[in-house]
Amino acid sequence: MAKKNAFYAQSGGVTAVINASACGVIETARLHKSEIGKVYAGNNGIIGALREELIDTSKESAKTIAALRHTPSGAFGSCRYKLRSFEENKAEYVRLIDVFQAHNIAYFFYNGGGDSQDTAHKVSQISAKMGHPITCIGIPKTVDNDLPITDNCPGFGSVAKYVAISTREAGLDVASMCASSTKVFILEVMGRHAGWIAAAAGLAKEQENDPPHIILFPEMAFDETKFLKKVKQAVKKHGYCVIVASEGVHYKDGRFLSDTGQRDAFGHAQLGGVAPTLATMVKDKLGYKYHWAVSDYLQRSARHIASATDVEQAYAMGKAAVEFALAGKNGVMTTIVRKPGKTYRWEVGEAKLSDVANVERKMPRSYISRDGFSITDECRAYLQPLIIGEDYPPYKNGLPQYARLKKVLVEKKLKQTFKV
Amino acid sequence: MAKKNAFYAQSGGVTAVINASACGVIETARLHKSEIGKVYAGNNGIIGALREELIDTSKESAKTIAALRHTPSGAFGSCRYKLRSFEENKAEYVRLIDVFQAHNIAYFFYNGGGDSQDTAHKVSQISAKMGHPITCIGIPKTVDNDLPITDNCPGFGSVAKYVAISTREAGLDVASMCASSTKVFILEVMGRHAGWIAAAAGLAKEQENDPPHIILFPEMAFDETKFLKKVKQAVKKHGYCVIVASEGVHYKDGRFLSDTGQRDAFGHAQLGGVAPTLATMVKDKLGYKYHWAVSDYLQRSARHIASATDVEQAYAMGKAAVEFALAGKNGVMTTIVRKPGKTYRWEVGEAKLSDVANVERKMPRSYISRDGFSITDECRAYLQPLIIGEDYPPYKNGLPQYARLKKVLVEKKLKQTFKV
Secondary structure (H helix, E strand, O other), X not given: OXXXXXXXXXXXXXXXXXXXXXXHHHHHXXXXXXXXXXXXXXXXXXXXXXXXXXXXXXXXXXXXXXXXXXOOOOOOOOOOOOOOOOOOOHHHHHHHHHHHHHOOEEEEEEEEOHHHHHHHHHHHHHHHHOOOOOEEEEEEOOOOOOOOOOOOOOOHHHHHHHHHHHXXXXXXXXXXXXXXXXXXXXXXXXXXXOOHHHHHHHHHOOOOOOOOOEEEOOOOOOOHHHHHHHHHHHHHHHOOEEEEEEOOOEOOOOOEOOEEEEEOOOOOEEEOOHHHHHHHHHHHHHOOOEEEEEOOHHHHHOHHHOEHHHHHHHHHHHHHHHHHHHOOOOOEEEEEEEOOOOOOOEEEEEEEHHHHOOOOOOOOHHHEOOOOOOEOHHHHHHHHHHHOOEOOOOEEOOEEOOOOOOOOEOOOOOXXXXXX | OOOEEEEEEEOOOOOOOHHHHHHHHHHHHHHOOXXXXXXXXXXXXXXXHHOOOEEEHHHOOHHHHHHHHHOOOOOOOOOOOOOOOOOOOHHHHHHHHHHHHHOOEEEEEXXXXXXXXXXXXXXXXXXXXXXXXXXXXXXXXOOOOXXXXXXXXXXXXXXXXXXXXXXXXXXXXXXXXXXXXXXXXXXXEOOOOOOHHHHHHHHHOOOOOOOOOEEEOXXXXXXXXXXXXXXXXXXXXXXXXXXXXXXXXXXXXXXXXXXXXXXXXXXXXXXXXXXXXXXXXXXXXXXXOEEEEEOOHHHHHOHHHOEHHHHHHHHHHHHHHHHHHHOOOOOEEEEEEEOOOOOOOEEEEEEEHHHHXXXXXXXXXXXXXXXXXXXXXXXXXXXXXHHOOEOOOOEEOOEEOOOOOOOOEOOOOOOOOOOO
16 A cells, blocks of 8 residues: 555644644655655645645655745645534535545644634544545644643744843833823734733833833733723823733723624634724823734744744744654644743643643633732743744845745546545 | 033934934043043933033943943933023133133033034134133034934934834735725824935835835925825725825915924924824725824834844944044034945045034935835835944843943032023
């Protein structure tokens, strides 16, 4: 029997380092050519598998694959597409298995967040039932850092570094303007249900009076009176106030401060505009001149200032996924395990996909200060190592040079098309 | 008679490299101790002079002063405060001269944009009339790149680099998500009347299909129909559309797409929110899913990714200002002169303050494509050299280490206080 091929797909919102995981998968598979045939990547994630649009990564040079390590976003395309349950839409699973069979694929590496690990888990179970068992290994990825079991999620360290640096830099800007101009600056960051990204801004504070002066977490119900009081205090004490707000900040009744009304494919509300909402509140109630910024995609694609630790871990997760598959493991996700001790050290671990799927890890209460507006030393100790090290991409003409893939599609083998 | 002291002040919106100019001034003055006594810096710009709040830079170590070269924002504080005309408010000028006389100040280095050069010009004229002549040298600074005569303005190259990199990175993000999610991404950048910063995003485009697909300049009246047609075309052709919009985008009748209603001390409208306005337009008329970002202060404080060319020029402008003063020049601003030839080379030049004051340099029409939505090769040739080179700050604990000043104030000598 011919060597089995592997399928790799990127899923959900992309990160500055998800391609480093792809690099880890492909480079490691290339080291094991006697065991793994080709690595096919889904064109736009799992949708590529359903449409039988498989990118033949063997057509990319070693140099291009190596460049994935320093290229942000999803080089093969990602998607927001969640497979429904087997009972609800059996056809999708049948199609997946058909495509995998047609292309002699026996390994499925799924690089994503909680929803994706759920999909990987289902495929692992169903493929066995359907007589074409697929080895399914999850590779963690999410800027939200909300996966359970793994100490942290690849992608988070880099967005954390970006947010901490941006807070420090913008904080210096406001400090220098506040005597006669802007008094309040608000930076809106990602984090729908978990405040990890907002928390990372807290790392910018090295001395007592340093910004940020207020962090707003989705884990803490927003209280306008308390918030405004805190803003006023900060302006009085420091002359200015820097606020970092998670996009998921909401009132006690669950209402988001700003809900655009849009929904994504997973049914999640598309948020945006917390910063201008807060700015208007500050202006109306306190009269301070404000500025606000919304980083949006900039924060999660900022490979130019990625955390070296994050890059290394993202690569290691991809590499380990292939090694796990070759070692006969199945239905697991690679994880980052923090070793005990004062000096930060980590190693690769594993978690059952069934334990990971659809579990969302929020910030522990002990990571948030008593008043709810900053991080504790315990939180700082957790976050600090994740942003260590710079891993600069190569530059040409003043701009980072990112990989450009050929993306050669494998010839289709199935007669039937599949509507996605 | 004792050696004369110098006064240095930062003015207006700060930049990633204005402190590099301060570094140039102070380090150069320290090399000429036989000619220049102390360098006093205005605490929060010119307001510091009026209030007699002078920071004694001689109290800062050589190491701290050197660190200014890699520290963003205005380390001594800046301000948005424009001296009125001599006729309107003579008291301010009298006060300035009083303070300068009291502290034996004979050199005034004013680091700012057009409004500030106007102030420097007035001080130069009036001080002579009042019998205490002050040597006034302007040091250019503005992310808006809108000063005349100088080839470009320190501060611009770094924001240009930041915007070009962010556009490239976020563009990759959208490209990888567009199959099933976000189709349109809008990045709002600074630039009230001149589109230089928005234009810089165009540098991200290396190949025909690369983002940005649309740039909106304040120099071109916004036409909703044309804009939406262009968005639709881009999404059809590329699967997605990346738009970079200047905050100053306005309709033919001059109405800004989004005017917050706030005014700064110079009477300029405080803008913000063009991106969400455009996003809503795209959603309502074309139905595409969107994301938007507003960089605001992040773009002009992003010292972590400053242009090495910009840093070098900012330093050179400060250094030359002191050298000009010592050479007996007065009433001039240091400038950057681009030398002819294919390879980019530049040298220090000078412009009369009277020629610089209150002149705003917009983008020439030849820098904007015929359809008004992108930059021309001529523009690219102008912009390209300005973002060349990386000048990374030192890092500790994963974060850039920026200068912390002691800011020791000189003992006041005047009995009268002055209300600003």
